[in-house]
Structure formats: C-alpha cells, structure tokens
Amino acid sequence: MNAFNYLFENTSLLEKNFILxxxxxxxxRELYTRSLKLxxxxxxxxxxxxxxxxxxxxxxxxxxxxxxxxxxGNVVVPLNPEIEQxxxxxxxxxCLSKLTFTTTHLAKRIDxxxxxxxxxxxxxxxxxxxxxxxxxxxxxxxxxxAEIIFTSGSTGEPKGVMISHGNLIANTGxxxxxxxxxxxxxxxxxxxxxxxxxxxxxxxxxxVGGSIVLNNMFIMLGGVINDLKRFxxxxxxxxxxxxxxxxxxxxxxxxxxxxxxxxxxQAGGKLHNAFISEFINAFPDIRFFVMYGQTEATAxxxxxxxxxxxxxxxxxxxxxxxxxxxxxxxxxxxxxxxxTGEILARxxxxxxxxxKDPELTGLTLKKGWLYTGDLATVDDEGFIYLTARKKEIFKxxxxxxxxxxxxxxxxxxxxxxxxxxxxxxxxxxxxxxKATVVIRDTxxxxxxxxxxxxxxxxxxxxxxxIIELKDRISISATGKTLxx
Amino acid sequence: xxxxxxxxxxxxxxxxxxxxxxxxxxxxPQTLLFKEGIFDSMAFVLLIDFIEETFGIKPGDxxxxxxxxxxxxxxxxxIGKKTEIDVT
Numbered sequence: 001m002n003a004f005n006y007l008f009e010n011t012s013l014l015e016k017n018f019i020l021x022x023x024x025x026x027x028x029r030e031l032y033t034r035s036l037k038l039x040x041x042x043x044x045x046x047x048x049x050x051x052x053x054x055x056x057x058x059x060x061x062x063x064x065x066x067x068x069x070x071x072x073g074n075v076v077v078p079l080n081p082e083i084e085q086x087x088x089x090x091x092x093x094x095c096l097s098k099l100t101f102t103t104t105h106l107a108k109r110i111d112x113x114x115x116x117x118x119x120x121x122x123x124x125x126x127x128x129x130x131x132x133x134x135x136x137x138x139x140x141x142x143x144x145x146a147e148i149i150f151t152s153g154s155t156g157e158p159k160g161v162m163i164s165h166g167n168l169i170a171n172t173g174x175x176x177x178x179x180x181x182x183x184x185x186x187x188x189x190x191x192x193x194x195x196x197x198x199x200x201x202x203x204x205x206x207x208v209g210g211s212i213v214l215n216n217m218f219i220m221l222g223g224v225i226n227d228l229k230r231f232x233x234x235x236x237x238x239x240x241x242x243x244x245x246x247x248x249x250x251x252x253x254x255x256x257x258x259x260x261x262x263x264x265x266q267a268g269g270k271l272h273n274a275f276i277s278e279f280i281n282a283f284p285d286i287r288f289f290v291m292y293g294q295t296e297a298t299a300x301x302x303x304x305x306x307x308x309x310x311x312x313x314x315x316x317x318x319x320x321x322x323x324x325x326x327x328x329x330x331x332x333x334x335x336x337x338x339x340t341g342e343i344l345a346r347x348x349x350x351x352x353x354x355x356k357d358p359e360l361t362g363l364t365l366k367k368g369w370l371y372t373g374d375l376a377t378v379d380d381e382g383f384i385y386l387t388a389r390k391k392e393i394f395k396x397x398x399x400x401x402x403x404x405x406x407x408x409x410x411x412x413x414x415x416x417x418x419x420x421x422x423x424x425x426x427x428x429x430x431x432x433x434k435a436t437v438v439i440r441d442t443x444x445x446x447x448x449x450x451x452x453x454x455x456x457x458x459x460x461x462x463x464x465x466i467i468e469l470k471d472r473i474s475i476s477a478t479g480k481t482l483x484x
Numbered sequence: 485x486x487x488x489x490x491x492x493x494x495x496x497x498x499x500x501x502x503x504x505x506x507x508x509x510x511x512x513p514q515t516l517l518f519k520e521g522i523f524d525s526m527a528f529v530l531l532i533d534f535i536e537e538t539f540g541i542k543p544g545d546x547x548x549x550x551x552x553x554x555x556x557x558x559x560x561x562x563i564g565k566k567t568e569i570d571v572t
Contacts, residue, residue, distance in 0.1 A: 082521060109521065217518065219525040222548040249529070252545040397525070428529055448502070455505030460524050463505075 002140045003165040003203075004039070004071035007172070008032050011209035018206070019060060020186065020213045020231050022223075026060050028209060031067070034127050038068035041126045048073035051095035051148060055081045055102040055110070058193050058214045061120050063202065064127075065101040066193065070165075073140070076147045077160075078194040081106055082459040087158055088112075091150055094160065094356060142166025142348075148355050149196055149295050152393060156405035160355030161295045170348030171298035172203040174320045178303050179235075179263065179289065185210040186260075188233040190218040190242065195399075197268055200299035201237055218242060221250045232260040239268030239398025240275070240430040247278055248427060254282045263287040263306070269395040269430050270386055273313050280309065292316035292386065296370055298349040301325060302384060315383040316376075323347035327378050332369070337380050340387055344369040394423040394431050401433070401462055409457050410437060415445045421464060435464035438471065445469065492539070492567075493560045499534050500556070503527060513557040518550070528553065535559075541566045 014028040026034075042052075052069045054076055056062040062078075069076040077095055079088065081102075088110060091097075100115040107117050118126075146165045150158040175181070181204055189212045191198035205212050213231045218224055224246075228236065238246075243266060246253045264279075264286060271290070280288050287306040293299050302325060304317030319325040326334050327341040335341035350370045353361035364371050375387045394401045403421035410419040418438040426432035439445045447467045454463040493513065501508045504522055517523040523531070531553070536542050541563065543552075552562040 082524065105519070217525075217550055219528045220548045220550050220553070222545040223550065225545055245529070249532075250545050251542075452505040460504065460527055 001142070001165065001169065002071060002073070003146050003168040004035070004067055006165075006169045007067070007203060007206040009207070011206065014209050016209070016211065018211055019063070020211050022227065022230075023214065024060050026063075028206075031060075031063065034064050035067035035071060037127050037129075038064060038123060039071035041129075042068060042072040042074060046072075046074070046099060049145075050074045050099065051077050051097045053092070053095070053097050053100040053102070053112075053115070054078045055083070055100065055106055055194075057081060057103075057216050058189060058198070061101075061103065061123065062193055064123065065118070066202075069101075070146050073144070075145045077150070078147065078199070079150065080192070080194050080459070082461075083110075084457065084459055085111060086457075091158060091160070095148065140165055142169070143352060145352065149194075149199075151295050152400040152402040152405065156402050156408055159357060159360060162352040162355050163298055164352050167298045167349050167351060168203060170322055171200065171300055172207055174322045174349065175200055175204050175300055176208055177321045178305075179204070179265070181205070181208045181210060181235075183209040185234045185262075186213060186231055187211070187235040187237065188213045188215060188224070188228055188231070189237070190215050190224065191237060191239070191398075192216075196293070196295040196299040197237065197239070197398075219245070221246070221253070225250070225253060225256055228258055228261060229256070233258075234260055234262040235264065236261065237265045237267075239395075240266065240271040241397045241428060243271055243275055243279060244428050244430065247275055247282075258283070258286070261286050263289060265289040265291055267291040267293055267300070268398040270316075271430075276309070276313055290316055292374075292384070294370075294372055294374075296351045296364065296372070297323070297345055297347070298351070300349070301343075301345050301372075304383070308383075312379075312383050315379070315385050317384065318382055319345075319347075323349060325384065327376050327384060332367075335378065337378055340375055340377050343372045343374045343376050343384065343386075345372060346370070394421075394433065396423075396431055396433060396461055397429045399461055403433070406433065406435065406454070406458065406462055406464065409454055410435060410450060412457075413445070413450070413453055415440050424466065426465070429465075432466070433462075433464040434466040434468065436468045436470060439469055489560060489564050492563045493556060495538060496556055496559050496563070499531070499538075503530060503534075511556065513560070514555050516554055517556070518554060531559075535563060539563050539567055 011028045012032040017025050018028045018031050019026045052074050054065050066076055100112050101118045104119045143164050145162055146168050147163045148160040150160050187201050187205055189201050193199055213227050215227050288309055290304040291300055292302040300320055301323055302317045303320050304315055324346040326344050328344050329335050329341050346369050377385045406421045407419045410416055416437055416439055420436045422434045423431040424434045450467050451463055553559055
C-alpha cells in the first residue's frame with residue numbers, strides 16, 4: 001500500500017482543519033486534494049523512483065510537497081534548510097536529484113545548480129490547473145522507498161537512511177496505539193519535519209484525523225505557551241532541550257495551567273532525571289511519555305508507560321508494539337540484568353539500509369537486526385536504561401552532530417595542529433561542544449577567529465560553544481588523540 | 485533618563501557580529517534575523533543572556549514573542565522600551 005493512502009484512509013473527506021493557526025490553516029480534505037493534484041503532476045511529468053529534495057520550514061507548502069512526492073511513487077529527501085552548501089552538494093550528487101521543492105526565499109540563498117525548482121508559486125499554479133490527470137496506481141510493494149532521511153554519520157559525511165512505505169506505515173500504527181491517539185487530538189509541533197521525530201507527528205495525526213499547530217519559533221516561549229492554550233493542544237512533543245528551556249528559562253510555564261494538555265512526549269536523547277521529576281511534579285495530570293528511537297527505525301523503538309515513570313525513572317521503557325528489542329553482548333546474546341550491551345531492534349519499521357552504502361548497511365543490519373550503536377542495561381523486568389552511545393555522535397539541542405565533521409573543519413585552518421571535540425553537559429542544550437585546539441602560534445589564532453572560521457563553513461548550531469587553545473597535544477597509547 | 489538608542493543599536497549590532505560571525509555589511513536594521521537564517525534558537529538563547537547582562541533586563545515569557553526580536557530595529561526598540569521603564 002502507498003503510505004499516502006494509509007495516512008488518508010479514514011480522513012480524506014474530513015472538513016476539519018488539520019493545520020490550525022496562528023498562521024495558515026488547511027482542512028484534511030483540502031490537504032488531500034492538493035497533494036493528490038501535485039502527485040498527479042509529478043507522476044505524469046517526471047515518472048517514479050526519482051529522489052526529490054525538499055527544503056522548507058514546517059508549512060502547508062512542506063506538507064503538500066512531502067505527501068505529493070510520496071504519493072507519486074517518487075522518493076522524498078527532506079533536508080534541513082540550514083544545510084551547508086558542501087553537504088547539500090554531496091547529497092545532491094549522491095541522490096542524482098534533478099528536482100527540488102523549496103521556498104523562493106531559500107532558493108535565493110542556496111545554490112541548487114541545475115535542479116528544476118518548485119517554489120510556492122509554482123506549486124500554487126500546478127494545484128489550480130484544472131486539466132485532467134492520470135490515474136495513479138495504489139499498488140505498491142511495502143519495500144518500495146518513500147523517503148531518504150540524511151543524518152550525520154560518524155565519518156562526518158551525511159548518511160542516507162532509506163525508509164520504505166511499509167516502514168512508515170508500521171511505525172505510524174505502533175505510535176498511534178501506545179499513545180492512544182484520537183481524532184480529538186491536537187499536537188503543538190515545534191520539531192522540524194526534516195527530522196524523523198517531527199515527521200512522526202505529521203504521520204500519526206494525519207492517520208487519526210487529528211490536528212497540528214505549527215510553531216517554528218519555539219524559543220519565543222510566550223508564543224509557545226499561548227499556542228498551547230489558545231489552540232487547546234492535547235499533546236506536545238520535544239527533545240531534552242525543549243523541556244530544559246521550558247523548565248529553566250520560562251518564568252511562567254510551571255505556574256501556567258494547561259487544562260487540555262493530555263500528554264507530552266520526550267525523545268531525541270536522554271533528559272536528566274531531575275528535569276523529568278520537576279516536570280511531573282509541576283504537572284501531575286499531564287502524562288509524560290519517555291521514548292527512544294532512531295531515524296534508522298523510521299522514528300520510534302521504545303516507550304515507557306507514564307504510569308511506570310515514577311518507579312522506572314531514567315529508563316526509556318520497552319519495545320513499542322510490533323518491535324522486538326534486546327540488549328545484547330558482542331555475540332548477539334541478551335545480557336543479564338545490570339550488564340551493559342548494545343540495543344538491537346527488529347520489526348517492520350527498520351530501515352531498508354543506508355543509501356548507496358552497502359558496507360555501512362552490512363555493519364548496521366545483521367541477520368534481520370538493527371544494531372543501534374546505543375549502549376544500555378536492562379533491569380529484572382526488562383526495562384531498558386540507556387547508558388551511552390557506541391557511535392560517536394553528539395546531540396546538540398536534539399540535533400545529531402558528528403564531532404569528526406567539526407574537527408575536520410577546524411583542522412583546515414593553517415595554524416591548527418590538532419583538534420578534538422568533546423561534548424560537555426549544558427543545562428539548556430543537553431550537550432554542547434567544546435573544541436580543544438592545538439595551535440602552532442598562540443598569537444596568530446584566537447577563540448574568535450576559530451569561531452568565525454567555523455561559522456563560515458558550518459551551520460550555526462555546529463559551531464563549538466567553548467574553545468580551549470593549547471600548544472601541546474595529548475596522545476593515547478594507540479596513537480589517537482584523546483577524546484574524553 | 486534613558487539609554488541612548490544609537491548606543492543600544494551599536495551594542496546589539498556588535499553582539500550579533502561577534503556571535504553569528506556574519507559580515508555586518510550584509511545587515512540592515514530591518515533584516516529579519518530568524519527568517520534570513522542569521523539567528524537560530526541557540527543564538528537567541530545567548531542573545532537573551534546578553535540583553536540581561538548588558539542592559540539589566542530579564543525578558544519575561546510575555547516579552548518572548550517574535551515582534552520583539554525579529555530584527556535589529558525591533559530588538560533596539562524592545563530594549564529602549566524596557567530600559568525606559570526600568571531606568572526612569
């Protein structure tokens with residue numbers, strides 16, 4: 001089944017608004033009609049199985065383009081609009097993309113070379129064209145690709161996670177089941193749709209016929225609190241830094257009452273127990289779902305039932321419906337309670353592999369299991385507790401950052417001899433980056449020149465917050481520069 | 485007595501230049517800092533700390549709305565308004 005058909009199976013005729021204010025609004029029926037129209041156009045003019053890039057902030061434009069690409073049998077590649085030109089060129093070359101959906105504004109800032117650009121105006125014209133269209137087939141093998149989500153790889157190069165129509169359908173169904181989502185649910189979406197967690201909110205609420213409120217400026221906390229109340233949101237989903245900012249930076253969040261807010265979900269890294277306790281003490285009536293997942297699993301792998309949270313604090317729970325999880329030793333055997341192992345996952349939501357990277361796919365998918373690279377322990381009842389990541393990826397404000405990518409950029413400075421990036425705890429961001437830079441001549445380089453160098457070559461969130469200059473190098477016994 | 489508006493603007497511009505590392509020639513007082521991708525949420529958190537340290541203003545939730553921070557002009561206006569209230 002085409003995932004588009006699954007998402008709209010029971011909701012394509014509903015007149016209720018799917019996207020609610022404060023900005024633009026659109027009903028489910030209109031969203032279905034517009035997406036179908038654009039899908040027809042794509043299918044008739046460009047065929048199927050092409051990788052199509054999509055760069056836009058969360059908006060009706062994004063959602064229509066995303067759904068249309070999937071429906072047309074092409075593969076959507078959603079990218080962070082803040083992407084560096086170098087990473088974009090790398091992904092474009094790898095995907096052999098010829099079509100890009102992006103806003104007029106972004107098209108001015110980013111060089112898409114020879115791509116055919118579809119901006120807001122172009123999409124508007126296609127949708128308002130009344131010519132007859134072809135009938136697209138709904139039959140689709142479940143392994144057919146729906147999207148490729150690029151994430152930071154430990155090598156520093158982005159890796160493309162291939163998600164099929166079947167993956168998307170399976171994970172959406174599981175999430176709806178354990179969260180108990182209904183048509184009456186309204187989610188405040190502050191997570192971007194180029195990120196699997198954000199996309200899962202779109203998928204699940206489309207499927208149940210709920211609503212979403214788009215807020216692309218989380219940091220304007222007054223606006224967030226207003227939106228939650230004004231649109232009677234029943235759900236909020238965030239990464240650790242969202243909860244940390246709400247609890248630490250807001251002067252009114254804790255004392256505000258949200259009578260409609262039924263639940264919140266937290267994923268995208270470990271939120272310290274102190275913050276979880278603080279939240280559940282301040283809002284005893286709001287169900288708090290701790291979850292764990294990966295892009296490689298479409299989005300979600302485990303959840304902790306809110307009723308068990310007080311006694312299992314620190315745990316990311318157990319497998320979601322339709323998924324099997326085990327914490328295993330190096331031979332793939334389950335570890336004993338209290339011992340550390342790697343989390344392995346199996347289920348219909350597990351990716352098809354990394355795009356054009358059979359070697360990395362072979363290392364990650366073995367005998368039907370996804371090797372997550374996340375280390376954990378289990379307790380007597382089988383609840384999982386994350387301990388660390390095996391792979392070297394940091395989560396800065398919920399976004400995956402490869403320290404290697406940053407190190408390579410700093411190492412390009414002629415005065416730099418060596419550079420090591422470490423993650424340090426940050427009360428607001430979860431983790432922030434510290435660069436220890438070994439330089440030839442301390443007079444020639446300053447903290448500011450290094451930051452400027454990084455900012456010219458990297459998205460702002462990848463610029464290390466703390467930089468320490470050194471004139472000596474620390475080397476481990478194996479010859480590697482030490483990373484703490 | 486209020487802090488001179490041009491002084492506020494100069495300090496804000498200086499801060500943005502130092503922390504976003506962009507070429508200040510590209511900025512006008514009306515440039516939309518978030519929409520143009522000059523500021524992300526992390527840069528904004530740091531801006532709030534800067535405003536607090538430099539001007540002694542702690543923006544409350546009701547102040548944290550886009551209209552107050554979307555451009556250098558609006559930030560300057562916001563600080564001006566707040567310092568007038570606080571300093572007078």
